[in-house]
Amino acid sequence: MCGVVGTIAQRYVNQDIFDALTALQHRGQDAAGIVTCEGEHLHLRKSNGLVREVIHTRHMLRLRGNMGIGHVRYPTAGGDNEELAQPFYVNSPYGLTLAHNGNITNDDFLRKELIEKDMRHLSTDSDSEIILNVLAHALQEQGKVKPDPQTVFTAVADVHRRCEGAYAVVAMLTDFGIVGFRDPFGIRPIVYGVRETEQGKDYMIASESIALDALGYKVIDDIGPGEAVYITLDGQVYRQQCAPNPQLSPCLFEYIYLARPDSMLDKSLVYKARLNMGTSLGEKILRLRPNHDIDVVIPVPDTSRPIAHALSKTLKVKYREGFVKNRYIGRTFIMPGQKIRKKSVRQKLNPIGLEFKDKNVLLVDDSIVRGTTSKQIVQMARDVGAKNVYFASAAPEVRYPNVYGIDMPAAKELVAHGRDNAEICAKIGADWLIYHDLEAVKEAVLKGNPEIKQFDASVFDGKYITGNIDATYLTQLEVLRNNKSREAKQQT
Numbered sequence: 001m002c003g004v005v006g007t008i009a010q011r012y013v014n015q016d017i018f019d020a021l022t023a024l025q026h027r028g029q030d031a032a033g034i035v036t037c038e039g040e041h042l043h044l045r046k047s048n049g050l051v052r053e054v055i056h057t058r059h060m061l062r063l064r065g066n067m068g069i070g071h072v073r074y075p076t077a078g079g080d081n082e083e084l085a086q087p088f089y090v091n092s093p094y095g096l097t098l099a100h101n102g103n104i105t106n107d108d109f110l111r112k113e114l115i116e117k118d119m120r121h122l123s124t125d126s127d128s129e130i131i132l133n134v135l136a137h138a139l140q141e142q143g144k145v146k147p148d149p150q151t152v153f154t155a156v157a158d159v160h161r162r163c164e165g166a167y168a169v170v171a172m173l174t175d176f177g178i179v180g181f182r183d184p185f186g187i188r189p190i191v192y193g194v195r196e197t198e199q200g201k202d203y204m205i206a207s208e209s210i211a212l213d214a215l216g217y218k219v220i221d222d223i224g225p226g227e228a229v230y231i232t233l234d235g236q237v238y239r240q241q242c243a244p245n246p247q248l249s250p251c252l253f254e255y256i257y258l259a260r261p262d263s264m265l266d267k268s269l270v271y272k273a274r275l276n277m278g279t280s281l282g283e284k285i286l287r288l289r290p291n292h293d294i295d296v297v298i299p300v301p302d303t304s305r306p307i308a309h310a311l312s313k314t315l316k317v318k319y320r321e322g323f324v325k326n327r328y329i330g331r332t333f334i335m336p337g338q339k340i341r342k343k344s345v346r347q348k349l350n351p352i353g354l355e356f357k358d359k360n361v362l363l364v365d366d367s368i369v370r371g372t373t374s375k376q377i378v379q380m381a382r383d384v385g386a387k388n389v390y391f392a393s394a395a396p397e398v399r400y401p402n403v404y405g406i407d408m409p410a411a412k413e414l415v416a417h418g419r420d421n422a423e424i425c426a427k428i429g430a431d432w433l434i435y436h437d438l439e440a441v442k443e444a445v446l447k448g449n450p451e452i453k454q455f456d457a458s459v460f461d462g463k464y465i466t467g468n469i470d471a472t473y474l475t476q477l478e479v480l481r482n483n484k485s486r487e488a489k490q491q492t
Helices: 014-023 057-060 107-116 127-141 147-162 209-213 252-258 269-287 305-315 338-350 374-385 421-428 438-446 472-489
Strands: 001-007 032-039 043-047 067-073 088-089 096-104 165-172 176-184 191-196 200-206 218-222 227-232 237-241 296-299 323-325 347-353 362-364 388-393 432-435
Touching: 014 032, 014 057, 014 067, 032 305, 032 388, 043 057, 067 096, 067 165, 067 176, 088 127, 088 438, 096 127, 096 438, 107 127, 107 165, 107 252, 127 147, 147 227, 147 237, 147 362, 165 209, 191 209, 200 209, 200 374, 209 218, 237 323, 252 269, 252 438, 269 305, 296 305, 305 362, 338 347, 338 374, 347 374, 362 374, 374 388, 374 421, 421 432, 432 438
Parallel strands: 296 362, 362 388, 388 432
Antiparallel strands: 001 067, 001 200, 032 043, 032 067, 088 096, 096 165, 165 176, 176 227, 191 200, 191 218, 227 237, 323 347
């Protein structure tokens, strides 16, 4: 999970990209970067850290130009290595820059093919650099001095032919335009929109609609699975399907946790989907525990708030804010390293003792992944006097690794893998535990857009929609991530 943005405007775009990346900061806290185009010149600033930590006034003054792209990084591989900050650049053809959200699953094969067959040089182990070079090779093979829209769409079609996995991409062709495209399953989100000004029309492509909303852009549409949108420097917009058999299959975890609640993903409002999840989860509790003794429903901020609010209304139990969140601590789920995650929970949340003392408390969270955060939160509630602590997860059991851009690479790290409900409950220290049902979660999203036919729900059901994932691949992925984790620790 990362955040990407690209824009063409009637004025310098540095501030718009900065603000859009800030709106997308929840999608990545590890690194940030902006590249702008001023005629034939590119201006780049990228480094580790939050957007406001990486891009300062002195950098903004140098980021001149009416076209640019940006990126916030969430590491699924490679740790906090600064060379993995995006956007990436390759000289030929045109001077091509690219930012990517997702994960390529046939990267080993493509890396070898790019080096040995296409004779391209790769300087990092990032799969984003692989996509960049596949796209660059496809553009170069066509031999056009100036790329027209069909040149771009033909190149994107070649990316779809060669690259497997999840990818939502923005790329910039120096002095020509920007292109946004999405894998044939549409696993990761990406939208584009327009802003009317006195000088003309500005265009933006971004991971979530909130980035456009915050800057006064009107969403035109989601970029569909397999589709590409090419916007030229003079403001001409071209759109074409570039994959033979696209199948919209958005990541279900985007709606549960990853995306901001005020974003529209594939025409379904995330906030409304979470309200629906809370209602159906409350109904499940009433079915399984009609004689419950819950005194108060308390969300684990922030993602679970609408879920907990709807759940409390269904149960007809009072809702209270029992935890105060430190706004200056990032999202613990996307922090690199388990030790950092554990430390950050206590720094991030502080309980209000009055809301817990002598009460039977139902804690509501969006999901339980490794279980370490949930265990600490349950213990916090006990420490301030809760009589009983119950736990509800808006997501089903996370039992399988994610290979499409979320940091869940090893099944053994997942608390639900190989454990039943009673064992998980004991592991996190709750008095009872309830998980949501997968079909109910899907239905919560489908109420916003019933035209979605399927989801990527692989972390819950182990079904990898791209069809190229087997036990051997998952084992190799776990070994690779463990090796990289050890290497990163040795370098610090």
